[in-house]
Amino acid sequence: MKTFTIIYITVAILLSALQPMVIASSALTDDGQLPYLSLYEFLTEMEIDLEEYITLMNEISKSGVYPHFLDENTSRYEAYQREHPEIPYEQILSFINIGMDYGFYNNITLAPDLYEVSVLVNKNFNLPSQWEPENMEFVSRGRTMNPEAAEHFDLMREAITNEGFEVHVISAYRSRGRQARIFSDEMELRGRAAAERSVARAGHSEHQTGLVVDILHRSYGSLRYANFQETELFRWLTQNAHEYGFILRYPDEYQEYHGYIFEPWHWRYVGIEIATAMFNEKIVLYEDFYGRYIVSDVLHNAKELITQHREYLAEVAAQEAADAQEAERLALLEEESRQSTNTQSRQMILGPSTDGNAISASLDSEAINPVHYRAYITILTLIALYILSTFIFIVIPKIKEKRGA
Numbered sequence: 455m456k457t458f459t460i461i462y463i464t465v466a467i468l469l470s471a472l473q474p475m476v477i478a479s480s481a482l483t484d485d486g487q488l489p490y491l492s493l494y495e496f497l498t499e500m501e502i503d504l505e506e507y508i509t510l511m512n513e514i515s516k517s518g519v520y521p522h523f524l525d526e527n528t529s530r531y532e533a534y535q536r537e538h539p540e541i542p543y544e545q546i547l548s549f550i551n552i553g554m555d556y557g558f559y560n561n562i563t564l565a566p567d568l569y570e571v572s573v574l575v576n577k578n579f580n581l582p583s584q585w586e587p588e589n590m591e592f593v594s595r596g597r598t599m600n601p602e603a604a605e606h607f608d609l610m611r612e613a614i615t616n617e618g619f620e621v622h623v624i625s626a627y628r629s630r631g632r633q634a635r636i637f638s639d640e641m642e643l644r645g646r647a648a649a650e651r652s653v654a655r656a657g658h659s660e661h662q663t664g665l666v667v668d669i670l671h672r673s674y675g676s677l678r679y680a681n682f683q684e685t686e687l688f689r690w691l692t693q694n695a696h697e698y699g700f701i702l703r704y705p706d707e708y709q710e711y712h713g714y715i716f717e718p719w720h721w722r723y724v725g726i727e728i729a730t731a732m733f734n735e736k737i738v739l740y741e742d743f744y745g746r747y748i749v750s751d752v753l754h755n756a757k758e759l760i761t762q763h764r765e766y767l768a769e770v771a772a773q774e775a776a777d778a779q780e781a782e783r784l785a786l787l788e789e790e791s792r793q794s795t796n797t798q799s800r801q802m803i804l805g806p807s808t809d810g811n812a813i814s815a816s817l818d819s820e821a822i823n824p825v826h827y828r829a830y831i832t833i834l835t836l837i838a839l840y841i842l843s844t845f846i847f848i849v850i851p852k853i854k855e856k857r858g859a
């Protein structure tokens with residue numbers, strides 16, 4: 455019996471000591487970071503779609519909180535803001551959240567969302583050296599794309615053709631080796647600085663993901679002299695490509711931030727949801743969108759903020775329902791009172807001077823008034839007490855006196 459007790463106590467102590475460790479290990483990874491959370495995992499977990507997520511984030515920011523503000527980046531936000539006072543604060547946050555302050559090709563890390571259409575590849579995020587996309591599909595002779603991207607490009611091309619334009623696919627998927635050759639050729643031809651601004655280094659090209667297509671109008675052969683941005687086809691793309699899941703990846707006004715020349719021909723597949731959200735929110739740079747809504751730590755933050763926001767909305771709704779119920783109750787009382795004002799019996803009891811307010815409504819001729827009722831009870835009690843005390847202090851002593859006499 456004694457042994458059993460000792461074992462029991464030991465196991466209980468061990469379990470209670472282990473419990474917080476188990477909880478901690480499920481919440482944090484080895485280096486004390488929150489586990490990686492992708493946009494799609496997040497949306498599934500929260501049971502919302504991207505549009506609802508963005509609406510909620512916008513509602514939260516209207517309440518004065520920046521939902522993509524990450525505490526650990528505070529000093530970097532401040533430093534970047536001092537360097538770039540021209541950038542709106544919301545954008546400062548998103549740029550820092552994806553490490554734009556490190557400078558191109560510094561602090562390089564693995565491209566996040568590697569197996570999703572949301573993958574971010576740029577001068578700070580690269581693809582693993584052995585990484586190759588699978589099941590690629592042809593979009594033109596010798597040009598392949600990721601199957602989902604290819605399917606959507608085909609639909610877009612069909613729409614473009616229906617508009618009377620003819621599309622010429624200049625480039626799509628490129629292997630790491632091919633990218634390296636293009637970069638070195640460009641460097642030889644035009645020097646390092648020019649090459650850096652027009653070609654990605656090996657492992658840093660979006661073309662390697664199979665999600666990109668470089669297109670021109672059929673009548674233009676070469677990218678460099680195309681002036682593609684001035685064509686009707688380009689204008690059509692800027693207004694419609696999002697409906698097929700494509701975005702312009704290197705917009706003119708953000709050259710300093712994406713690090714390339716304006717590339718009106720380079721269209722990246724990110725899926726219809728993201729492309730449409732960017733179009734609706736008027737966010738033109740993918741880095742900006744990514745830093746605002748997709749970075750893992752932002753998603754962790756959003757989980758907490760959205761839960762709180764939903765609780766707040768539920769409270770507001772409950773309060774509104776209670777208010778509506780109260781208003782209904784008052785309206786009902788008023789209605790009752792109005793009806794009883796019209797009855798003659800009421801006029802006889804109250805006289806013509808009383809108007810039909812809520813309190814007088816309870817003075818219905820058929821009902822017992824609780825105020826009057828309480829008064830009757832009090833009077834009756836006082837009378838009973840008077841009789842009882844008379845009996846005890848006067849009648850009984852008198853009887854005793856008589857008997858004694």
Ligand SMILES: [Zn+2]
Pocket residue numbers: 625661666667668717719720721
């Ligand atoms: Zn391109």
